[in-house]
Amino acid sequence: KDAVRTPQDRLARLRPSLTHIRELSGPDVPVLRKIEEYVSMAQRELAALAPPAELKAAHDLLVAATHMAHQAATLRRTAISSNTLKLAWDAASAASGAMLLADQAAVEIAQLVKKR
Numbered sequence: 001k002d003a004v005r006t007p008q009d010r011l012a013r014l015r016p017s018l019t020h021i022r023e024l025s026g027p028d029v030p031v032l033r034k035i036e037e038y039v040s041m042a043q044r045e046l047a048a049l050a051p052p053a054e055l056k057a058a059h060d061l062l063v064a065a066t067h068m069a070h071q072a073a074t075l076r077r078t079a080i081s082s083n084t085l086k087l088a089w090d091a092a093s094a095a096s097g098a099m100l101l102a103d104q105a106a107v108e109i110a111q112l113v114k115k116r
Contacts, residue, residue: 007042007062008109011102014038014069021076021095024088029080035073042066058108065101068094 017035020026027035043066051059072094079087 007045007066008102008105010038010042010045011062011065011069011098012106015099015102018069018072018095018099021072022092022099024092027076029077032073032077032080036070036077039066039070039073043070054112055109058105058112061101061105061108065098065105068098068101072098 014035017027017031043063046059046063046066049059072091075087075091075094079085079091
C-alpha cells in the first residue's frame with residue numbers, strides 16, 4: 001500500500017495541471033516538460049512494484065492513469081508548438097481520462113484499506 005502511495009500522490013499533485021490541460025488553458029511548455037518528467041518518475045516507480053493480488057487492479061489503474069497523464073502533457077506541448085487545436089482537444093481527453101483513472105484507483109485503495 002505505501003509503495004503505491006507515492007505514484008498516487010504524484011498524480012494527485014498533478015491534478016491542477018491536468019485540469020488546465022482539460023480546459024485548454026495551459027500550462028506553458030516548460031511546465032509541460034516538467035509534468036512529463038514527473039509522470040515518468042511515477043511510471044518507473046509503478047513499474048518497479050510487484051503489487052499483492054488485492055492491489056493489482058488499483059496498480060493497473062495507476063499505470064494507465066500515468067500513461068494518460070504523460071500523453072496529455074506531450075499532446076498539449078505538441079499542440080502549442082504546432083498550433084493545432086485537434087491535438088489540444090486530444091490532450092484534454094487524455095487529461096480527463098488520467099484524472100478519472102486516478103480517482104478510480106484512489107477509491108479502490110481506500111476500500112482495501114477500510115477492509116483491513
